[in-house]
Amino acid sequence: MxxxxxxxxxxxxxxxxxxxxxxxxxxxxxxxxxxxxFRATDRLWSEFGEERVIDTPLSEAGIIGTSIGLAxxxxxxxxxxxxLSFIYPGxxxxxxxxARLRTRTQxxxxxxxxxxxxxxxxxxxxxxxxxxxxxxxxxxxxLKVVTPSTPTDAKGLLLAAISDPDPVIYLxxxxxxxxQKEVVPSGWYEVPIGQARxxxxxxxxxxxxxxxxxxxxxxTASKWEKEGTSCEVIDLRSLYPLDEETxxxxxxxxxxxxxxxEAPRTGGLGAEVAALIQEKAFLYLEAPVIRVTxxxxxxxxxxLEDDFxxxxxxxxxxxxxxxxx
Amino acid sequence: xxxxxxxxxxxxxxxxxxxxxxxxxAWGEIPTDLKKQFFQWMTQIRIFDRKMILLQRQGxxxxxxxxxxxxxxxxxxxxxxxxxxxxxxxxxEHGVALIMGMPMQQVILYWAGRVEGCRPPKGVRLMPPAVxxxxxxxxxxxxxxxxxxxxxxxVSVAYFGDGATSEGDxxxxxxxxxxxxLPAILFCQNNGYAISVPFSRQSAxxxxxxxxxxxxxxxxxxxxxxxLAVFVTMSEAIQKARSGQGPTLxxxxxxxxxxxxxxxxASRYRPSDEVEEWIYRRDPLVRYSLLLQQDGCLTKAEMxxxxxxCMQKVEKAVKIxxxxxxxxxxxxxxxVFDSLPPSLEQQKxxxxxxxxxxxxxx
Ligand SMILES: Cc1ncc(C[n+]2csc(CCOP(=O)(O)OP(=O)(O)O)c2C)c(N)n1
Numbered sequence: 001m002x003x004x005x006x007x008x009x010x011x012x013x014x015x016x017x018x019x020x021x022x023x024x025x026x027x028x029x030x031x032x033x034x035x036x037x038f039r040a041t042d043r044l045w046s047e048f049g050e051e052r053v054i055d056t057p058l059s060e061a062g063i064i065g066t067s068i069g070l071a072x073x074x075x076x077x078x079x080x081x082x083x084l085s086f087i088y089p090g091x092x093x094x095x096x097x098x099a100r101l102r103t104r105t106q107x108x109x110x111x112x113x114x115x116x117x118x119x120x121x122x123x124x125x126x127x128x129x130x131x132x133x134x135x136x137x138x139x140x141x142x143l144k145v146v147t148p149s150t151p152t153d154a155k156g157l158l159l160a161a162i163s164d165p166d167p168v169i170y171l172x173x174x175x176x177x178x179x180q181k182e183v184v185p186s187g188w189y190e191v192p193i194g195q196a197r198x199x200x201x202x203x204x205x206x207x208x209x210x211x212x213x214x215x216x217x218x219x220t221a222s223k224w225e226k227e228g229t230s231c232e233v234i235d236l237r238s239l240y241p242l243d244e245e246t247x248x249x250x251x252x253x254x255x256x257x258x259x260x261x262e263a264p265r266t267g268g269l270g271a272e273v274a275a276l277i278q279e280k281a282f283l284y285l286e287a288p289v290i291r292v293t294x295x296x297x298x299x300x301x302x303x304l305e306d307d308f309x310x311x312x313x314x315x316x317x318x319x320x321x322x323x324x325x
Numbered sequence: 326x327x328x329x330x331x332x333x334x335x336x337x338x339x340x341x342x343x344x345x346x347x348x349x350x351a352w353g354e355i356p357t358d359l360k361k362q363f364f365q366w367m368t369q370i371r372i373f374d375r376k377m378i379l380l381q382r383q384g385x386x387x388x389x390x391x392x393x394x395x396x397x398x399x400x401x402x403x404x405x406x407x408x409x410x411x412x413x414x415x416x417x418e419h420g421v422a423l424i425m426g427m428p429m430q431q432v433i434l435y436w437a438g439r440v441e442g443c444r445p446p447k448g449v450r451l452m453p454p455a456v457x458x459x460x461x462x463x464x465x466x467x468x469x470x471x472x473x474x475x476x477x478x479x480v481s482v483a484y485f486g487d488g489a490t491s492e493g494d495x496x497x498x499x500x501x502x503x504x505x506x507l508p509a510i511l512f513c514q515n516n517g518y519a520i521s522v523p524f525s526r527q528s529a530x531x532x533x534x535x536x537x538x539x540x541x542x543x544x545x546x547x548x549x550x551x552x553l554a555v556f557v558t559m560s561e562a563i564q565k566a567r568s569g570q571g572p573t574l575x576x577x578x579x580x581x582x583x584x585x586x587x588x589x590x591a592s593r594y595r596p597s598d599e600v601e602e603w604i605y606r607r608d609p610l611v612r613y614s615l616l617l618q619q620d621g622c623l624t625k626a627e628m629x630x631x632x633x634x635c636m637q638k639v640e641k642a643v644k645i646x647x648x649x650x651x652x653x654x655x656x657x658x659x660x661v662f663d664s665l666p667p668s669l670e671q672q673k674x675x676x677x678x679x680x681x682x683x684x685x686x687x
Contacts, residue, residue, distance in 0.1 A: 033594045034521030057491035057527045058458055058519050086457055089493055124387045124438065126416070126586075128456040223685050265672070295672045297661045302387055302438035307654035307676070316683050 003181040009151035010040045010116075010172065013158040014078065016188050018048045021076065024162060026053045027063050028080030037082055038118060038177055060090035064115065068097055072109035078162060084119035084171060085131045098167045099142030114161045114168050119147075120212045120262055121309055122175035124302040130174075131299050132211075132263040137169045138240045138272070144193055145239040147171040149214035151184050153237060156191030164193060171239075173212035180215075196243035198250070202232030205322060206250040208273055209260040210236040213310060217260055220315040229323060239269055247273065248281050255286035256322045260310050265293040287325035290318045334546045334578060337553035340607045342615025344553075351557050352620075360622050362404060363552045365631055367396040367610045370420035372635040373429065376643065377419075377436060381587040385647070386436040390417045394550075394582035397609030398514045400424065401555025402482070402577070405563055409450065411481040413465040416454040417514075417581075418484045425451045429642035434649060441652070450479075458519075459489035462498030462511065469502065469509035469572070480566040482510045488519025490536065491527045499574065503540035508566035510559070511537075511574040514549060520585045521594035537574035549577025550609035580607065 004012060017024045026041055032055035035042035045053040056063050060081055067077035081087045087094075094115070101111040121130035137145045144166055148154035154172070161168035199214060200221055207217040214235045221231035232250050236242065251257045257277055259270035270291040277289050292310045300308050337348030344352055374393050380386045392399065399420035406412065412425050419432050426449040435442025435454070443453035450468075455461035465483030472479050489495050490513065502509040513533045517524055530536060537544025545562075547554045555577055562573035580603040584591040591600070617623045623631075658665060658673045665673065 029519070030521045032521075035593070037520065037589070055522050055526055058488035058522065059491045059493070061493055062491070088457070126388050126456065127435075127438075127440075127454075223683070227684050266668070295657055295676065296669055297657050300657055301435075301440045303440075303652055304654065304657055305438075308657055313679060313681055313683070317679065 002183070004151045004184045005178045005181050006148065006151045006154045006172070007038055007040050007177040009155040009184045010158055011042055011044070012184065013155040013162075014041060014044055015047070017078070017159060017162045018044060018052060020188055021162070023074055023076045024052070025070065025075050025077045026080070027056050027067060027077055028054075029056060029058055029063075029082050031055060031080050036080060038174070040080065040116070040172075060087055061093055064090035064093040064098065067113045067115075068093065068101065068111065071111050071113045072101070074110060076112045076114075076162060078114040078116065081115060081117040083129050084117040084133060085129050087115075087117055091136075094137070094143070094169075095140050099140045102142065102166065110165070111167055112165055114158070114170055116158075116170045116172060118172045118174045118177070120173045120175055121299060121302075121305045122212060124305070125174070127301045130305065132261065132294070134171055134239050135263060135267060135269050138269055142167070143240065144168045145171065146193055146237060147173060147211045147239060148191075148237060149173065149176060149211055149235050151180065151182050153191050153197065153235075155184055156189050157193070157237060159188055160190035160193050163190065168193065171211065175212040176215070191237065194238045194241045194243055196246040197235045197237055198232065198246065199235050200231070200233040202230040202254065204230045204254055205256040205258060205319060206232045206234060206247075206254045207258050207260060207315070208234045208236065208247060210239060211262070213260045213262055216310060216312065216315060220312050220319070223312065223316070224319055229319065231319070242273070242276065244276060244280070247276065251277050251281045252284045255284055257285075257289045258292060258315065258318045258322060259289065260292045260315060262294050262309055264296045265291060266296050268293055287322045290322055292318045334548055335554045335558060336548040336551050337557065338551045338612055338616060340550070340612050342612045342619065344616065348553055351553055355553070355556075357622060359404070360617065360620075363400055363556070364610075364613060364617055364623060364628070366400040366404065366420065366424060367552065367613065368628070368632055369635045369638070370396055370399065370423060371610060372632065373419065373423070373432075373639050376639045377433070378583070378587060380433070380643065381436075386433065387438050388586050388588045389436050390586045391581065391583040392417050392419055394580045394603065394609070395514055395516060396420060397552035397613070398549040398555055398577040398579045401552040402512055402559040402575075405556050405559040406482065407479070408448065409479045410563075411450040411465065411468040411479060412484070413452045413461040413468070413482065414454055414484045415458070415461065415486060415489070416456055417486070418454070421484060422451055425449055427451055429638065430645040430649070433642060433646035437646065439649070439652065441649070459485055459492035459494040459498075461485065462489070462494050463501065465511075466498045466502045466507055466509050469507035469566070470505060472508050473505070478567050480508045480510060480563050482512055484512050484514065486519060487513060487515040487517070487524050487527055487533060488522065489513070490533050499537070499540040499572075502572040503542050506569075506571040508569075509572040510562050510566060511572060512559070513574065513576045514579050515576050516579050516581045518581070518585070518595065520589065533576040534574060540574075542572045542574065544574040544576065546576045546578065549579030550607050550612070552609060552613050579609075582608075
């Protein structure tokens with residue numbers, strides 16, 4: 001296998017899944033002939049036919065609602081919501097049905113479905129395309145939520161999501177779709193849901209993040225390394241369930257933690273991670289757990305998006321604060 | 326897509342620039358000044374649109390949604406409205422916005438990623454472009470409701486595409502409009518595609534217009550590239566709405582000549598013979614210009630003079646937009662609440678005191 005971008009790796013995962021498992025279907029707006037607005041489903045329509053790669057009417061409630069009907073009959077729908085910001089018409093279906101079906105039927109029917117959606121900012125996209133609302137889904141019991149930050153993880157996590165017996169929300173950071181190329185293993189392999197990835201070893205501080213913030217954490221860590229402060233970087237990958245083990249063992253080692261996310265601060269996943277650390281590693285802490293996040297304002301149009309998003313400077317300020325505490 | 330035009334639809338002006346028999350009647354009633362305005366606005370927004378694509382290619386604005394091909398649908402409908410009518414557009418109605426009184430530089434600012442471009446001048450009842458599909462339809466119906474409750478005579482228009490008719494919000498908006506018999510106009514520009522998905526994938530019904538009967542009000546399917554049919558149909562619907570006779574669904578059958586947005590490649594999903602048919606044979610501006618010339622309303626020279634004027638207007642607006650002062654980062658916190666809660670004050674302060682000066686910056 002050659003080198004792939006994240007979006008190519010996602011495309012490859014979908015191809016492998018369609019080839020391997022006849023129950024897998026792809027549903028969404030513009031996923032067929034057009035190959036998806038980001039080309040995540042490029043050429044799958046011509047390779048697998050329009051009964052397996054299906055352009056649907058423009059209706060998120062329709063896509064997600066019918067996915068449930070397909071899933072209880074043994075299909076494994078992998079639907080694409082064109083942008084996470086447009087998922088809301090289907091939110092009712094997710095919260096009231098996708099997430100609860102197992103409980104409400106006491107596991108009588110299968111409900112193996114994946115909802116993919118691009119999310120996040122940093123690509124000068126039009127208004128209302130760039131929200132990071134992962135927490136909405138993390139907060140709903142019955143859903144798993146994952147997001148990759150590398151092509152290899154993108155493919156492995158997507159295949160894990162497709163073979164998971166429970167519904168998975170699979171979030172794709174648009175900023176990383178084409179930012180990096182790497183050699184991606186061929187065929188079917190899985191990155192287990194629920195396992196974080198240690199991106200970088202460090203001694204003094206743990207930077208915990210996910211999605212498009214991972215490269216920012218890494219960039220900041222390498223700057224501080226030169227100044228003598230060593231940061232460990234953890235990519236959560238799985239936002240629900242959380243890999244408590246990896247988070248806690250790192251913080252117990254470093255004694256300091258910063259959580260970085262693009263979503264607004266209040267009620268974000270950073271709060272959950274900070275609470276977890278203080279509950280389970282309180283006596284190891286040298287300083288309070290700090291969050292670097294988007295502000296509690298509507299995600300701005302792109303002229304101000306760089307000011308909205310966490311960056312090297314903002315993370316550095318937090319690092320300075322934590323090491324001088 | 327072309328099949329739809331073969332069906333019964335209202336047409337006043339043929340693609341060859343000839344008036345149909347109903348067209349003849351209408352033409353006699355339209356004041357010369359308005360006849361000129363149809364041309365002037367269609368020309369103005371086409372020139373604007375082409376400039377915007379250019380600005381996008383040069384990196385001076387972000388992704389842009391072109392409207393070329395849909396000028397007659399937008400101009401014919403918007404010119405039928407009055408100053409106190411409400412308009413709820415989607416993201417392709419730049420022409421409607423300009424006609425309703427949105428300054429051109431603001432439309433440019435919007436596409437340059439500036440939220441200031443959303444705010445209409447005082448007295449212009451125009452909402453910002455609705456980006457999530459179909460969400461503006463219930464808003465328009467609510468505004469129509471306000472008119473009815475207040476016994477005021479304005480009407481309210483929702484503009485949307487054929488794809489929008491697949492969303493629940495379309496159904497819910499239409500249903501309220503019908504149940505409460507509101508002065509709302511549901512104006513669908515059916516350009517045949519929702520990005521790549523053809524109308525046949527949105528609906529098993531032959532037209533959008535026929536859906537209206539299920540909501541208990543009339544639906545009309547018109548040639549959306551025929552500015553006269555659009556104007557007359559819209560005027561009638563407005564008249565009905567103002568006189569308490571409830572909503573109308575108008576389906577203007579049209580075509581976007583270009584891509585869905587500057588980030589789209591329409592050749593992936595539209596056959597070239599279809600595209601050519603619409604570009605070369607069914608263009609709204611060409612057919613209307615032919616009529617005007619035959620009629621003697623405007624000479625070719627006058628038309629060219631106007632085009633020149635339009636280009637200057639656009640250039641001027643670009644200049645104003647580009648010299649608009651850069652937004653300060655703290656503008657993130659402006660207009661979020663009437664007054665900022667303390668926690669947001671703190672966040673704003675933190676942003677203001679964001680310091681650089683790290684060793685690697687020196
Ligand atoms: C709720 C929602 N889902 C998906 C999208 C992504 N999207 C943007 S435009 C578009 C197609 C819209 O087609 P149509 O309503 O026919 O309008 P047109 O663009 O042709 O004017 C889609 C799917 C969106 N903006 N909102």
